[in-house]
Amino acid sequence: MNTQTMLELARGPIFYGALLFFIAGMLYRLVTVISLGWNKDLAKPRGDKATGVVKSFLRGGIIFPFFPREKAAYARNPIVYIAGGLFHLSLFIVVILGAAHMLVWKSLIGFGWPTLPLPIVDWMAAVGIIAMVALIVNRMVHPVMKLLTGVAEVLNWLFVFLPMITGYMMTHHMFLPYENLFVLHMMSINVLLVWIPLSRISHFMFYFFSRTIHGVEWGKRNAMP
Amino acid sequence: MSIEPTMNLFVKKTGGWVASQLEACTRCGMCAEACPYYLATGKAEYAPIWKVEPLRRAYEQRFTLIGKLKVALGVEKALTDADLKAWSKVDFEACSVCGKCSGACPMGIEISSLIATVRAGITAAGLAPAGLVEKTEMQMKCGSPNGMCEDEYIKWFDSLEEKTGVKAPLDVKGADMLVVYTSLEIKDKRHNLYDLAKILNAAGIKWTISMDARDAFNMGSIIGNPKVQKELAGKILNTAKKLGVKQILVTECGHGFTTLRDAVPNVFGEELPFFVTHIAELLPNLIKEGKIKVKEGYFKNGHTYTFHDSCKIQRQGGIMDEPRYALKLLAGDTFKEMDSIRENGLCCGGGGGIRSIPEANENRLAAFKLKLAEVEKVGADVVVSTCDNCQLQLKDGFKHYNKAVEVKGLIEMVAEAMI
Numbered sequence: 072m073n074t075q076t077m078l079e080l081a082r083g084p085i086f087y088g089a090l091l092f093f094i095a096g097m098l099y100r101l102v103t104v105i106s107l108g109w110n111k112d113l114a115k116p117r118g119d120k121a122t123g124v125v126k127s128f129l130r131g132g133i134i135f136p137f138f139p140r141e142k143a144a145y146a147r148n149p150i151v152y153i154a155g156g157l158f159h160l161s162l163f164i165v166v167i168l169g170a171a172h173m174l175v176w177k178s179l180i181g182f183g184w185p186t187l188p189l190p191i192v193d194w195m196a197a198v199g200i201i202a203m204v205a206l207i208v209n210r211m212v213h214p215v216m217k218l219l220t221g222v223a224e225v226l227n228w229l230f231v232f233l234p235m236i237t238g239y240m241m242t243h244h245m246f247l248p249y250e251n252l253f254v255l256h257m258m259s260i261n262v263l264l265v266w267i268p269l270s271r272i273s274h275f276m277f278y279f280f281s282r283t284i285h286g287v288e289w290g291k292r293n294a295m296p
Numbered sequence: 297m298s299i300e301p302t303m304n305l306f307v308k309k310t311g312g313w314v315a316s317q318l319e320a321c322t323r324c325g326m327c328a329e330a331c332p333y334y335l336a337t338g339k340a341e342y343a344p345i346w347k348v349e350p351l352r353r354a355y356e357q358r359f360t361l362i363g364k365l366k367v368a369l370g371v372e373k374a375l376t377d378a379d380l381k382a383w384s385k386v387d388f389e390a391c392s393v394c395g396k397c398s399g400a401c402p403m404g405i406e407i408s409s410l411i412a413t414v415r416a417g418i419t420a421a422g423l424a425p426a427g428l429v430e431k432t433e434m435q436m437k438c439g440s441p442n443g444m445c446e447d448e449y450i451k452w453f454d455s456l457e458e459k460t461g462v463k464a465p466l467d468v469k470g471a472d473m474l475v476v477y478t479s480l481e482i483k484d485k486r487h488n489l490y491d492l493a494k495i496l497n498a499a500g501i502k503w504t505i506s507m508d509a510r511d512a513f514n515m516g517s518i519i520g521n522p523k524v525q526k527e528l529a530g531k532i533l534n535t536a537k538k539l540g541v542k543q544i545l546v547t548e549c550g551h552g553f554t555t556l557r558d559a560v561p562n563v564f565g566e567e568l569p570f571f572v573t574h575i576a577e578l579l580p581n582l583i584k585e586g587k588i589k590v591k592e593g594y595f596k597n598g599h600t601y602t603f604h605d606s607c608k609i610q611r612q613g614g615i616m617d618e619p620r621y622a623l624k625l626l627a628g629d630t631f632k633e634m635d636s637i638r639e640n641g642l643c644c645g646g647g648g649g650i651r652s653i654p655e656a657n658e659n660r661l662a663a664f665k666l667k668l669a670e671v672e673k674v675g676a677d678v679v680v681s682t683c684d685n686c687q688l689q690l691k692d693g694f695k696h697y698n699k700a701v702e703v704k705g706l707i708e709m710v711a712e713a714m715i
Contacts (some may be wrong), residue, residue, distance in 0.1 A: 101357065104319060108311040111560035117614050132405055141400035141640055144329035151324050156403070185334065214340040215325040222371055223362075224323055269362050271322055278403055280316035285404030292614030295637050296404065 096268025141144010161199025233259035330400035353390030416520030440479035443465030491711035550608030594713035602676035606639025646689025
């Protein structure tokens with residue numbers, strides 16, 4: 072099998088198969104969690120739950136990266152905070168606002184959007200890669216993170232890192248021919264798509280649950296989430 | 297001993313609320329950086345999310361494909377009694393369920409509630425610390441975990457007439473308010489009864505006390521025994537219903553207050569026909585509404601005051617502005633705030649029943665050192681708290697470290713400053 076055929080497979084049937092697995096897997100996870108049941112809270116709230124939820128998302132998604140709630144705690148482990156934040160920012164810029172990826176989205180959902188200039192996307196990709204390296208080193212060194220790290224956590228890191236590094240190498244024509252890197256990039260994405268529903272990378276979906284719960288819990292006491 | 301009761305409890309407790317939060321955790325470890333026990337000792341296993349590990353494993357292995365796969369491949373072992381025994385030391389001896397970790401979690405996971413579930417699972421397996429088991433048995437036997445049985449309460453309530461000339465209002469039907477004290481107050485703060493009577497009578501509140509609802513303490517909540525929690529809380533709930541009161545006032549008990557206000561409606565499956573409040577909320581409101589009058593600046597007397605935010609009453613109870621209003625009025629500019637306050641308040645190290653576990657003394661006093669550092673930094677020589685358990689821990693800690701810092705409650709301060 073030559074590289075071209077491999078590429079066609081990797082970006083064709085294998086990609087669509089992995090994407091289907093990803094969608095079906097995430098739906099399965101969602102349905103199983105929701106179907107476990109939810110109890111109605113009968114306690115009289117002291118504050119407004121909905122306000123708490125709004126504040127929770129404002130703090131968690133917008134203000135939080137700049138003004139963390141527990142400042143002292145974040146100062147004690149700044150790598151998680153800074154590198155974690157930069158990684159997520161990089162991911163958003165590269166995967167959503169990068170021209171090449173936007174075209175993939177467009178082919179999948181039928182419409183596109185304005186993108187950022189390549190040099191910005193490229194720099195942010197590099198920042199994301201450096202942040203990922205910092206995160207894994209920190210995970211291996213910090214006593215608490217070492218304790219919390221098992222095979223699954225290492226695989227999570229690896230399966231996210233591979234598409235990032237192969238994408239960067241591909242853009243810069245590094246070490247291997249472009250087509251080979253493209254195959255590696257696509258295959259690493261396919262592996263990631265299959266892995267996400269099986270792993271904690273799915274936290275991006277449950278984030279909306281946990282921050283809503285957090286908002287309700289703190290809002291009902293009239294406290295700042 | 298069997299793991300079955302634990303697994304049954306975990307399964308019963310695992311609804312979408314628990315599962316979605318377990319699924320959201322990225323194991324970033326940030327919660328550790330907010331935990332007083334981890335910070336004080338540096339022990340990685342004291343990280344709050346590690347305390348949730350038994351529940352996480354039970355959930356994944358029971359409800360998820362990947363969890364089942366992990367066990368099948370030998371990557372992870374099924375939960376055992378030995379695991380629970382190990383986690384009993386971590387979850388009970390190095391955690392006050394203070395909830396500071398929840399504020400530090402980037403995902404907003406209510407870690408302390410999940411820890412409470414793990415504690416309940418450990419208790420179901422019969423592996424809760426002996427000190428807590430003993431206190432629970434004592435409360436079931438005599439109504440109070442501290443051995444303050446009915447006769448002690450009778451003596452205490454009777455002493456109200458001697459001290460104030462006012463007869464104790466026992467079981468007054470149709471009273472506005474049922475006041476529920478704690479056995480810690482009979483033991484160490486007997487004046488709370490007299491001081492609170494003075495305040496409530498001055499405010500014109502028709503209040504009552506009852507021997508059937510004499511202790512807000514709830515060892516069921518502390519140890520994580522739902523049956524005990526329900527039975528103890530039920531006594532207060534039924535008494536309040538029987539007397540037809542409009543509100544329950546919990547004096548200084550933190551967990552007793554949140555148990556009655558937030559847990560009881562869900563435990564009994566009904567909305568409460570009355571309002572549950574705490575002195576931290578009521579007393580400042582009485583001042584604000586002009587129902588009682590205090591001398592402004594009464595405590596501007598050369599001391600520096602600071603306020604300790606209790607985990608249950610302030611962070612988890614939401615009563616943060618009210619006590620500050622009273623303190624600013626009473627102590628003026630001699631009231632200073634510590635670094636970690638309100639929702640981010642630092643635990644005194646003595647909550648969650650840890651004071652009843654002798655094996656946890658080292659952890660408890662190590663965690664207190666963090667609080668001590670903040671008190672010293674602000675230069676306070678009086679710490680005010682609205683929780684009697686915190687007050688005991690603060691007194692104990694200052695004594696242990698030879699610090700001349702006084703600990704005061706809000707009831708005594710308001711009563712003293714009344715005009």
